[in-house]
Amino acid sequence: MVNQEENAMDAKLFENFDFAVLNSLEYKEDAVREDILTPILKKLGYQPYGVNKMIRSKAIPHPFVYIGSTSNKIFIIPDYLLQVDNLNVLVIDAKSPKENIREGKNVQQVFSYAIHPDIRTNMYGLCNGREISIFSVSKKEPIGIFDVFTIDENWDQLYRTISPIALTNPSLLNYLPDYGLCCLKLGIANVDHCFYGIWIDSIIRMNDFEYTMSSVCFDYQVSFDFTKNQLSELLMYIPLNKREIVVRSLFCYPFKYSAESQEECFALDIRARIGKEIQSNENEDYLPLEVVDFM
Structure with missing residues (x-):
């Protein structure tokens, strides 16, 4: 008998999803977050609770905003802060399908989340529904670009980049089963x-x-x-x-x-x-x- 969990892992992630919807002007970043980014993060092993946790829309105060001599509580809100054993490991944001997530203002924005004193992750990423870009705070160019259309074929590489194990104990990825x-x-x-x-x-x-x-x-x-x-x-x-x-x-x-x-x-x-x-x-x-x- 085939294990139901193995069946779920083998199933294509977006087998019944019509990617043509990405061309619609009405399909914006909130839809990308819920329809595409969330299923990917869940399959990687993150949940809204537990050891491998994804925190949605965490409000963090902007550390640089003052009006006159008075500091003002202006908040920035990344879509997801990922934690493993309460350790912040990755911040990732969804963008609309027409947005550039390889360079420019969007990448700068998520980088500012990653280096925020209340976050401090070594990795950050963006997803526009068409692809996922993953960055290290210590490198200028992306360390990985993953095509969402072919995510199943490239799943192992994505898993080796931002899964809970990859971000906390990557040596275990090379362990053979006993x-x-x-x-x-x-x-x-x-x-x-x-x-x-x-x-x-x-x-x-x-x-x-x-x-x-x-x-x-x-x-x-x-x-x-x-x-x-x-x-x-x-x-x-x-x-x-x-x-x-x-x-x-x-x-x-x-x-x-x-x-x-x-x-x-x-x-x-x-x-x-x-x-x-x-x-x-x-x-x-x-x-x-x-x-x-x-x-």
Whole structure:
């Protein structure tokens, strides 16, 4: 059965939207905001509430307006202020389809929002219904221009530019899904998994009795846990020219063998089962496999 959430993610974002309406003089920035920008932000993971929050029309005082010697509370209102864990990460404004959002007064206006003392985001953007332009406060030219008409084809690049993860922890975008956790979710945990010629790029001695090693298999990251008693069996299958380096690395601080190139990796045949305990760190959950034997 196909997951309904996956169906929603796979659906074309503007499949039933008639872009001809952008040519109408009556189609203005408020329509662009609600019909186009809001669905894009929601699909990126922002909501009016929660951890990844979009704040609509936040009024912020203009810091430079005085009449005579009296300061006046004149407010500027960006369409969206995006936050992740209460941290301001992006301010973005909608403009009418006829407006230039690559340069000029519109870009200057949203830049002034981004550097406002009450905002202070490193990124800002604009959308006119036809395209989205994304800027960094430290660069003059846009860091990304995204055609709304082909947004589905370019979604990955947009996600890698302004999604909550991209704006707070971009290194996670390169994480591969965990093989063990995926198998557990699919309900195929209680069987042997045989890996033939799998390339090992690291081995870590976790303590005096336990070791773990990792590899990439079918676009998944897979971890194999094994015991001190199985180490001697493993060493038998490591090529002689690498075996001594592996042993020395595991028994000297930091007790880790890491291959720095493909030539330093080695291939193994492994039979393993999905482990019993999900591991967690600050970035992800993962489920190591337990080695049954090396073949």
